[in-house]
Amino acid sequence: MIKKWIEAARPRTLPTSVSPVIAASAYAWYLDTFNGYTASICIVFALLAQIASNFGNDYFDYKKGSDRADRVGPRRAVASGDIPAKIMLKATCIVLSLACITGCLLIPSGGWELIIAGIFIAIFALAYSAGPYPLSYHGLGDVTVFIFFGLIAVNLSFYVQALHFESVVFYCSIAMGLLSVNILMVNNYRDKETDEISNKKTLVVIFGRKFAERIYLLNGIIALLITGTIWFTNGIYGYIAALLYLSIHLQTWSRLLKKKGTELNPILGETARNQLVFTLLLVLVLVIDKISES
Template identity: 60%
Template structure:
């Protein structure tokens, strides 16, 4: 039973919510404004908000009939009968409530306007797969991921620690957002046929496999370019780290181009790993 809930939380994708907070906190350390308590609260809020979104996606994809019997992705909890729809819906609401409670603590540092920001994050966490205009069904999932796992997560995490915004942090948020989009890109690349049949118009369904492959490659390259000042501001170790990430990115991209169906499941995990590698390297050279 516990294993079913862990799988439903999709732990392979959680680096997408942890990485923005880690990167933003490293920037805060770099500029001498780090607030450990605020950073930890941001991390817990981000993880719980994503888990709630994953639960909601599992529930609403089942309700919409998107999780077909011929699905090639990982087992879905509700569609497979491991967790009842009612239990998944309740877990979604409970996780959202807990994340919102944690988010309220950030008002101590960021001010009351963060309530609006938190409400928008929660709405989009649900609107990703639910509501009258589910973003993931309209080809806007990638845009939502870029904005909320990149721009919003990084810049707001930095703000509650520094109480101001920073252009260097903004470019770091663009990099993190693009690499987060790659996680979704692999997921939709793998599921393109099932999504097309169920009417889920993802970016891959709209523009095809070739576009997705080169978008994936492009995102990794641009992420490095957005943070190029970090890689070239130190010694050869930082340049070496950038080259190492690029090599890992290319290897994963090649696997994405070659593999199909269930064989792409490990590529999804490797793409999340790549985001974490990028974040760790970036953070190391910000802290040093």
């Protein structure tokens, strides 16, 4: 049973919640405002919020009929009968409550205004798949992921440590948002036919697979360029790191073009891995630059 719950949490996609916090904390350290306790709370909150969203997605997609036992994507707990629907709904509420409680630990650092941000995060974690106008069913899933796994995740994680915003961190939040969108793009690329049957209007359903292929490629390149002040102004090691990430991104993109159906499932994990690689390379360049200046 534990294995079934781990699978329902979708561990291969969890780097998309951790990476923004790591990136934000690296900038905080680089700018001498790092707070280890606050950063740790941000990571726990981000993980719990994403797991709650994944559980909710599992439940509500089943209720709407878009997840079936014969789906080409990874096994879904409720649709496959591994976890009863009512139990999954309770688990969604419990994990989301834990995320809210964890988020409250940030109030002493960031102020009571964080409650507003927390409420929005909790609402959209469910509104992604639930409610009268589920965002993922109306072409807004990618926008939601970009905002909450990019702009909000990075900037707020930095703010609760530094108590101010920085333009360079904002650019990083755009990069993280684009890389997070790529994970969803692979998922929807794989599920295009079943989403059409379920009337789930993702961007891939609306604009087609060729559109998704181009966006996937561009998102990785733009993420690199928009954080160029890190890669291209810190010596040869910055260029090496940038080229390393670009080669990995291009390799995954080329594999995406050649796969279909269940063959795309590993590409989903590779895309999440690429975001984490991007983040760790960024951290490495920041650390080297900081040490070289001291």
